Amino acid sequence: MVIQSVLQTINTIMQKYGKKTLVAIFLFIILSCVWLYRESFHAYFFQDDWFSLSISRNSSIAGIFRFFLPRTDVIYYRPLGMQIPYFLISSLFGLNSYAFHTIIFISHIINIILVFFLIRLLILRDDYALLSSFFYATSTIHYIPFFWFATYAFIIGPTFFFLAFILYVLYLKKNIYRYFIYSLVIFFIGMFTNEMIFILPFILLVYSFISNCNYKKYISLFWFVIIDILIFGVRYILFPPPTTGMYELEIGRSMIINLKGYILWSFNWPEEMKAQLIRFFTFNPKFINDFYSYFWIFIISIVINLMIFYIIPIIILFLKKRFAIFKKVIFGITWFILGLTSVLFFPKHSFSYYLPISFVGLLYIYVILHTEVIKVSSVFRRLNPLFIILLLVNWLIAGTATIKFNSKVHWAPRRAKLSRDLVSQALIRNPVKSSRMDIIIDPSSENIHALNNQDAFKVIFNLDTNTIYTKDVKVYPL
Secondary structure, eight states: OOHHHHHHHHHHHHHHHHHHHHHHHHHHHHHHHHHTGGGGGGGOOOOOHHHHHTTOOOOOOOHHHHTTSSSSSSSSSIIIIIIHHHHHHHHHOOOHHHHHHHHHHHHHHHHHHHHHHHHHHHHHHHHHEEEHHHHHHOOOHHHHHHOOGGGHHHHHHHHHHHHHHHHHHOOOOOOOHHHHHHHHHHHHHHTOOOOGGGGGGHHHHHHHHHHHOOOHHHHTTTTHHHHHHHHHIIIIIIIIIOOOOOGOOOOOOOHHHHHHHHHHTTTOHHHHHHTTTEETTOOOOOHHHHHHHHHHHHHHHHHHHHIIIIIIHHHHHHTTTOOOHHHHHHHHHHHHHHHHTTTTTTTGGGGGGGGGHHHHHHHHHHHHHHHHHHHOOOHHHHHHHHHHHHHHHHHHHOOOOOOOHHHOOOOOHHHHHHHHHHHHHHHHHSSSSSSEEEEEEEEHHHHHHTTTHHHHHHHHHHHTOOEEEEEEEGOOOO
């Protein structure tokens, strides 16, 4: 059974490192994550949270089934990643934002463990699997999901992706058919959490190729593709989503610029850095002047990361003529790009939270290069502990700087605080809920975004509540 296999693996690792050592390492990883994202636990509902809370209210079993009917007013289809979690958590804990953030954190811990098992399964190295877990856990690509439960699908979706990936690799390695069935079932369920995991069969296809699998294993991937076709067929043919405005498709140079942004964000750069690029590699001078210290932290940190993660090992492997390893490097690059397939075509709607699946492809390249270069270079092998310490410190410095920078400029913490303030003020002014209410709010765009127009007070009070955005004092009740 899968559980037995996992327990055997855990037992093997504990025998190698010792139970206390392994627990201490994971505790360090988890505490590092808590320290970086400690402020996110105080974030209140805002923007799409209010929309999801409003559409997730349900009082019957039939209503739950309606969550699985695709909507034509939004581009995503994530009933198990949005409506069902909102419904379950709000039913159990009400409008307690701390409960929602706790669920995010628990789910993230599960992903940290799954990344460890996945990398370990692919490279058979515990040490680099633990390092990968650390980089994944503390990456700032998770910044928005930690602050904004509306993006929980980008936490829970990767959970199903990693688990299905692990099970399929076990199927290839052990030739146990039930692992294939488990992988297929989890992939099917996962498609209802986040549509981005549709790329799993294509990543598995490339992995099967580099693993020299027989043709029967390739045929098994056909069933994954069938699931993709069925779900996307129903979604995009019967319930076509909007593809205008922020979701307008663009093909051409904008895709390259978009890809560059995702690469930069993968190394703990804030999203705003992409917006400040006035040309391909030229930053807005005013931005540099206003955030001089942050700017140079980001520049220096990415140089250190790129040099140690990839450039130095690649140079050494070229000099040593170890070209065979680059087949696996190409797989990692393919993994990274395929993971972004569904969002590269939307340059007006690009965010770092789209990276959790792709980012592990970059981590895979890192561990492949380093485990190979250690074999062929005694100098690198002696310096490797120093490189690892430098990477860990540099990674945490860049992550801390990005989170502090985001606290000053990012819309997520700003709108979360604004939403809490506006709701608190409205509750003070309206301590008794009535069947019909008018709530007066200043008509700034930030207020409208924070409250998601009408949705917030319909959730807080009742569906008949009308939010009036105006400065006209005449509409205030006497």
